[in-house]
Amino acid sequence: MRVILAAGTTETALIDGISAAGAAPELMAQTPSADVEILEYGRPTVSPVTPVSPTGCPTPAAVTRAVRDVVDFDLTIVDAGLARPTGSPTVDLEVPAGTDVREPTAVADAAAIFERAREFGASLPDEALLLGETVPGGTTTALGVLTALGEPAGVSSSLPDNPLERKERVVETALEASNLEPGACGAEPLAAIRAVGDPVQPTIAGIAAGALESGTDVTLGGGTQMVAIAAVLRHAGVDEPLSLATTSFVADDPSADLEAACDRLDCELTVTDPGFDGREHVSMQRYCAGEAKEGVGMGGVLSLVPDGEMSAVRDRFEAVCARLGIDENGVDPESGSDAAGDGTDAAAGADGGP
Amino acid sequence: MRVILAAGTTETALIDGISAAGAAPELMAQTPSADVEILEYGRPTVSPVTPVSPTGCPTPAAVTRAVRDVVDFDLTIVDAGLARPTGSPTVDLEVPAGTDVREPTAVADAAAIFERAREFGASLPDEALLLGETVPGGTTTALGVLTALGEPAGVSSSLPDNPLERKERVVETALEASNLEPGACGAEPLAAIRAVGDPVQPTIAGIAAGALESGTDVTLGGGTQMVAIAAVLRHAGVDEPLSLATTSFVADDPSADLEAACDRLDCELTVTDPGFDGREHVSMQRYCAGEAKEGVGMGGVLSLVPDGEMSAVRDRFEAVCARLGIDENGVDPESGSDAAGDGTDAAAGADGGP
Numbered sequence: 290m291r292v293i294l295a296a297g298t299t300e301t302a303l304i305d306g307i308s309a310a311g312a313a314p315e316l317m318a319q320t321p322s323a324d325v326e327i328l329e330y331g332r333p334t335v336s337p338v339t340p341v342s343p344t345g346c347p348t349p350a351a352v353t354r355a356v357r358d359v360v361d362f363d364l365t366i367v368d369a370g371l372a373r374p375t376g377s378p379t380v381d382l383e384v385p386a387g388t389d390v391r392e393p394t395a396v397a398d399a400a401a402i403f404e405r406a407r408e409f410g411a412s413l414p415d416e417a418l419l420l421g422e423t424v425p426g427g428t429t430t431a432l433g434v435l436t437a438l439g440e441p442a443g444v445s446s447s448l449p450d451n452p453l454e455r456k457e458r459v460v461e462t463a464l465e466a467s468n469l470e471p472g473a474c475g476a477e478p479l480a481a482i483r484a485v486g487d488p489v490q491p492t493i494a495g496i497a498a499g500a501l502e503s504g505t506d507v508t509l510g511g512g513t514q515m516v517a518i519a520a521v522l523r524h525a526g527v528d529e530p531l532s533l534a535t536t537s538f539v540a541d542d543p544s545a546d547l548e549a550a551c552d553r554l555d556c557e558l559t560v561t562d563p564g565f566d567g568r569e570h571v572s573m574q575r576y577c578a579g580e581a582k583e584g585v586g587m588g589g590v591l592s593l594v595p596d597g598e599m600s601a602v603r604d605r606f607e608a609v610c611a612r613l614g615i616d617e618n619g620v621d622p623e624s625g626s627d628a629a630g631d632g633t634d635a636a637a638g639a640d641g642g643p
Numbered sequence: 644m645r646v647i648l649a650a651g652t653t654e655t656a657l658i659d660g661i662s663a664a665g666a667a668p669e670l671m672a673q674t675p676s677a678d679v680e681i682l683e684y685g686r687p688t689v690s691p692v693t694p695v696s697p698t699g700c701p702t703p704a705a706v707t708r709a710v711r712d713v714v715d716f717d718l719t720i721v722d723a724g725l726a727r728p729t730g731s732p733t734v735d736l737e738v739p740a741g742t743d744v745r746e747p748t749a750v751a752d753a754a755a756i757f758e759r760a761r762e763f764g765a766s767l768p769d770e771a772l773l774l775g776e777t778v779p780g781g782t783t784t785a786l787g788v789l790t791a792l793g794e795p796a797g798v799s800s801s802l803p804d805n806p807l808e809r810k811e812r813v814v815e816t817a818l819e820a821s822n823l824e825p826g827a828c829g830a831e832p833l834a835a836i837r838a839v840g841d842p843v844q845p846t847i848a849g850i851a852a853g854a855l856e857s858g859t860d861v862t863l864g865g866g867t868q869m870v871a872i873a874a875v876l877r878h879a880g881v882d883e884p885l886s887l888a889t890t891s892f893v894a895d896d897p898s899a900d901l902e903a904a905c906d907r908l909d910c911e912l913t914v915t916d917p918g919f920d921g922r923e924h925v926s927m928q929r930y931c932a933g934e935a936k937e938g939v940g941m942g943g944v945l946s947l948v949p950d951g952e953m954s955a956v957r958d959r960f961e962a963v964c965a966r967l968g969i970d971e972n973g974v975d976p977e978s979g980s981d982a983a984g985d986g987t988d989a990a991a992g993a994d995g996g997p
Contacts, residue, residue, distance in 0.1 A: 329719065365683065376766055378720050379734075381735075409688075412689050414684055414688070415684075612768075
């Protein structure tokens with residue numbers, strides 16, 4: 290099993306109130322670069338920020354890394370529009386960062402990115418791929434694409450209190466700026482991404498399409514952002530079997546309505562509960578309270594954990610948290626977790642960012 | 644243990660008779676890009692060539708990949724001047740391909756590359772690093788740097804018949820073009836690389852220097868090219884303990900005289916014999932005949948193989964060879980191993996290229 294993590298950025302995350310990371314633009318831009326360092330090295334290396342919320346909720350990258358310490362899988366990181374340098378190795382598919390969806394064009398070369406990603410996906414010798422993402426603002430661009438495709442559009446959030454109405458207003462403005470009615474792109478999913486999406490979407494959709502056409506099994510690891518990818522693929526005429534693997538935190542979110550979406554898109558749905566409710570650790574409690582929920586492939590890799598090994602994952606998660614400056618009670622002020630001190634939610638790589 | 648593989652190119656490999664890959668420049672340029680795909684995916688993916696010599700000797704990347712299938716180590720690939728796209732993820736340290744050493748300047752920004760690599764090396768949380776390389780033409784640039792530093796300079800070759808005199812003439816011309824006498828750069832090792840080296844050298848030397856200063860153990864995995872790196876570090880005043888791990892094929896090469904070089908540079912030497920002489924497979928016989936010998940971290944990762952597991956490595960090596968189109972008797976003409984058909988030695992990522 291190879292996990293492919295597409296990491297990118299969109300200026301959409303900077304819209305006021307859409308992403309808490311927008312309060313500190315540097316965090317929005319840095320989070321994906323830091324996330325992939327956590328996956329590769331276990332903690333940020335050259336990235337100057339540590340994606341931990343003020344309440345002590347770390348980026349889902351910390352969970353994915355914890356799983357990686359327990360389950361043996363190959364990991365390949367793809368640069369899907371990073372805005373800041375990263376110390377992690379990344380596959381270069383020449384994907385630029387995304388523009389604010391309220392501009393007429395959000396991802397100018399969506400079709401070319403899809404094509405390069407498709408070739409990359411088709412080139413891989415693996416029998417099965419699990420695709421994940423980290424892109425702050427990603428649930429807003431997911432809502433945009435689903436709306437442009439004419440799909441019923443519920444999206445989740447990395448915050449307990451989902452600013453869904455605000456996201457809907459942004460999407461409305463974004464479609465107007467692109468001269469599009471809802472549903473106008475039903476037959477042209479890449480046009481939907483070009484107008485109101487983000488660069489991670491054509492990257493993941495392209496890798497999935499290429500892998501499927503070469504006979505590789507594909508699982509989309511994530512929540513409502515991956516629903517948008519599944520919709521793009523189905524609207525593009527891809528009819529191979531598709532699976533979606535997510536966390537219980539997203540599955541339990543009524544605004545996501547994931548089961549109905551997967552039914553509609555003919556996606557097999559796997560939901561995994563990491564059992565965080567059994568521990569006192571503040572980070573696990575924050576996930577149980579609905580913070581972060583998903584992202585950075587978290588739900589996907591949790592589905593790979595064998596029976597009886599989830600306790601080991603929780604142990605490893607505590608160890609990763611300690612490296613990120615979070616002890617059982619919260620963020621350690623003595624630690625290097627400087628991102629937590631400014632009142633912003635740096636864990637914007639979660640299921641879309643709020 | 645993290646293995647870091649620096650992959651790059653220098654136009655020096657195109658000099659007539661220096662590298663057999665020069666007979667087909669595309670192979671010289673492509674080999675490192677294909678090598679790192681073999682490490683990451685088990686076979687080339689987007690690279691159009693398969694580095695296998697006409698006699699059926701595959702790139703040492705095939706051995707390193709075989710070890711990876713048996714021994715659990717982290718692998719991070721660094722772009723140290725790749726000239727062609729690769730489907731592998733690479734750390735981007737902004738390292739351009741190297742110029743022909745017979746030009747006045749071979750690596751224009753050697754000092755800046757060293758500094759960026761030093762910061763990267765210092766950022767890594769690992770307790771121990773093993774550094775490897777793939778750069779066609781690399782033993783010639785190693786000879787150049789050793790000569791410019793005033794070190795006794797024996798270098799190995801990926802061919803049984805080492806064109807050492809030809810390399811020495813190239814180095815003589817190269818030093819003249821840079822207005823340098825042998826030994827002129829003894830106090831300025833980065834000036835030696837700038838004048839007559841390749842871009843992989845400041846990358847590996849920088850990573851090693853940064854790692855050592857942050858308390859990480861460093862092993863150089865390779866033959867005479869790694870002797871040149873050790874010399875650069877010692878001439879730069881780095882006095883921490885250093886180890887060099889190589890194959891028995893290089894250690895048995897009298898023109899390398901590795902033991903004396905390691906003594907001189909205060910490097911602990913580890914030599915590992917993969918036991919290829921016990922098998923009939925043509926690829927193992929070619930290594931025993933002195934072809935390829937080392938490269939792509941081969942000797943380094945072989946030193947990580949636990950007692951009793953080398954037979955499993957040989958089994959895995961046969962499986963990797965099969966994927967590269969080599970069966971027990973030689974290159975399968977029906978296979979995709981198209982690089983082997985034109986009479987050139989594509990395995991130039993070996994210990995320096997001939």
